[in-house]
Amino acid sequence: MLLTITTTHRPATDLGYLLHKNPARLHSRRQSYGVAHVFYPEAGDDRCTAALFVEVDPVGLVRDRKGFSATAGLMDQYVNDRPYAASSLLSAAMADTFGSAMGGRSADRPELVEIPIPLEFTLPALPCRGGESLLRALFEPLGYHVDARQLSLDDRFPSWGASQYFSVALKTTSTLHLALTHLYVLIPVLDNTKHYWVDEDEVEKLLAKGEPWLSTHPQRDLIVRRYLKHRRSLADLAIDRLVESDGSAIDDAGAADGTETVRGDEQEQRLERGMSLNERRMESVAGVVEALRASSVIDLGCGEGRLLKQLLPMKGVSRVTGMDVSHRSLQVARERLNLERMSKMLQDKLTLLHGSLVYRDARFNGYDVATVVEVIEHLDESRLGIFTRVVFEFARPKAVVVTTPNSEYNAKFPSLPAGRFRHPDHRFEWTRAQFEEWAQQQAHRFGYAVRFESIGDADPTLGAPTQMAVFTNQQ
Ligand code: SAH
Numbered sequence: 002m003l004l005t006i007t008t009t010h011r012p013a014t015d016l017g018y019l020l021h022k023n024p025a026r027l028h029s030r031r032q033s034y035g036v037a038h039v040f041y042p043e044a045g046d047d048r049c050t051a052a053l054f055v056e057v058d059p060v061g062l063v064r065d066r067k068g069f070s071a072t073a074g075l076m077d078q079y080v081n082d083r084p085y086a087a088s089s090l091l092s093a094a095m096a097d098t099f100g101s102a103m104g105g106r107s108a109d110r111p112e113l114v115e116i117p118i119p120l121e122f123t124l125p126a127l128p129c130r131g132g133e134s135l136l137r138a139l140f141e142p143l144g145y146h147v148d149a150r151q152l153s154l155d156d157r158f159p160s161w162g163a164s165q166y167f168s169v170a171l172k173t174t175s176t177l178h179l180a181l182t183h184l185y186v187l188i189p190v191l192d193n194t195k196h197y198w199v200d201e202d203e204v205e206k207l208l209a210k211g212e213p214w215l216s217t218h219p220q221r222d223l224i225v226r227r228y229l230k231h232r233r234s235l236a237d238l239a240i241d242r243l244v245e246s247d248g249s250a251i252d253d254a255g256a257a258d259g260t261e262t263v264r265g266d267e268q269e270q271r272l273e274r275g276m277s278l279n280e281r282r283m284e285s286v287a288g289v290v291e292a293l294r295a296s297s298v299i300d301l302g303c304g305e306g307r308l309l310k311q312l313l314p315m316k317g318v319s320r321v322t323g324m325d326v327s328h329r330s331l332q333v334a335r336e337r338l339n340l341e342r343m344s345k346m347l348q349d350k351l352t353l354l355h356g357s358l359v360y361r362d363a364r365f366n367g368y369d370v371a372t373v374v375e376v377i378e379h380l381d382e383s384r385l386g387i388f389t390r391v392v393f394e395f396a397r398p399k400a401v402v403v404t405t406p407n408s409e410y411n412a413k414f415p416s417l418p419a420g421r422f423r424h425p426d427h428r429f430e431w432t433r434a435q436f437e438e439w440a441q442q443q444a445h446r447f448g449y450a451v452r453f454e455s456i457g458d459a460d461p462t463l464g465a466p467t468q469m470a471v472f473t474n475q476q
Contacts, residue, residue, distance in 0.1 A: 002055040002084065002091050003125055004184070005042075006177075010118035013049035017041070018110040019177045020051055020102045030098065034058065037094040055094045057084045086166060087127045089189040095181060103185065103210075105178040115328055120180055122171045126152065129167050130193040136167065139187050142219050146172040179329060182210040190227045201418065203229060204239045209425040213329060217305075278457050279307065282467055285456045286372055286402055287311040289471055290318070293400050295369035299324060301358055301392065302376030306334030313338070313347055324354040324365070331355060358391055359384045365396035372402045375467075378427045385439075393447035393472070401449070401472040403440070404456065406430045409463045433464050440470040448476045 008016050017024040024044035030037050035058040043050045105114050129136045133149050140147050148170040154161040173180060207228050215221055229235040286308055290298055296319050300308050303323030312321045325331050331353050356362050371392055380388055392401055406423055408430035422430050437453060444451035449472040455465030
């Protein structure tokens with residue numbers, strides 16, 4: 002089983018830093034399913050290729066029945082495509098050997114991680130159940146150029162016809178960590194099977210790896226269903242959570258299932274909840290901006306630009322800036338706002354910045370209002386101190402609007418197991434008392450007044466799903 006990763010980024014050997022694997026060495030690790038080797042067939046300044054070669058041990062897999070789904074006959078257990086075809090075992094090997102790279106960590110070159118680089122992946126035997134059209138429908142919306150050649154069943158017997166295996170080359174310009182998550186999720190989706198039992202943990206894996214691209218993927222529901230081995234309750238749970246994290250995906254959620262007109266009550270409520278929460282959050286924040294009579298706004302952690310879309314047409318607002326640490330989100334924001342086709346006037350009004358909330362940055366200075374919508378819970382609690390200095394001490398806008406989930410309300414999400422966060426990237430979620438205490442302290446420390454509002458339908462005891470603090474500068 003083979004996957005190659007090639008870059009022509011210069012110097013191309015940077016690939017070694019991104020993969021945490023020195024190009025000069027052979028790296029071999031024994032896993033439960035066999036041995037995974039990583040080596041570099043070429044490593045020059047102009048072009049560098051890493052190969053992940055997995056020697057699957059089919060006999061070992063049978064011995065360890067736990068990691069292996071029931072099969073039809075005895076023969077099938079020993080004679081099958083597992084040794085050579087890309088499958089969930091390849092995804093498992095990717096997670097084992099490229100775990101840090103996939104998580105976007107590079108010990109020696111952290112600055113490389115977020116840089117999109119030219120990448121080419123080859124998979125000499127990729128099972129595509131659903132054919133070339135599905136292969137394209139999965140990768141092309143993510144910005145890949147797909148080259149695929151269907152392999153014959155046996156070259157010596159042309160009359161047997163074609164197999165379901167393809168030799169595939171995928172080209173893109175992307176950060177490596179994002180591209181690895183695409184492959185990790187989509188290889189088993191194409192194979193349409195998994196070599197192990199799937200449970201709730203698999204939903205967590207999918208959500209963690211599928212962020213930030215899955216919620217808006219046109220084939221989202223098919224990907225979720227196949228990834229979770231068609232276990233409907235798990236698929237519903239995953240889609241539910243994706244919808245909650247991305248209001249814009251709502252419009253087609255019912256249609257994709259063909260259940261637009263005969264939606265069950267539960268599904269309707271689910272859709273409505275996702276829709277109203279996201280939309281109401283944006284409306285509430287835009288309402289505060291309006292009431293403050295702000296003429297310039299910076300949206301810190303703007304994500305895919307949902308709030309920017311509301312702010313841009315507002316009459317009194319003459320300057321709107323969106324900032325995010327994720328290149329990919331900014332790219333999506335640019336596309337969703339249709340920046341290239343906007344009137345010159347709106348284009349002049351808008352600026353998109355790549356930056357981070359945990360570094361002091363003079364570009365954040367001089368705004369009437371800074372908004373920080375559903376962002377603080379993505380920061381490690383240990384970084385909140387520097388975040389508040391960056392915003393309240395250095396940027397020092399006249400007002401700051403912060404929203405975050407109210408963790409008490411999580412009890413109302415039936416699909417969310419107790420103690421879990423609403424989103425896998427959340428580092429914490431606070432009760433109303435915790436948020437209010439934190440906000441009061443910051444207000445006191447930096448000379449702001451603060452008031453609180455809730456967003457979404459409130460439960461009499463648990464409160465509303467989202468909480469908002471509005472800070473106004475007193476000096
Ligand atoms: N405000 C948007 C997005 C919320 S998701 C909305 O409500 O739709 C959280 C966003 O915070 C993501 O886009 C993520 O990339 C961004 N983010 C996380 N850490 C950040 C940091 N250190 N600096 C800037 N943005 C950050």
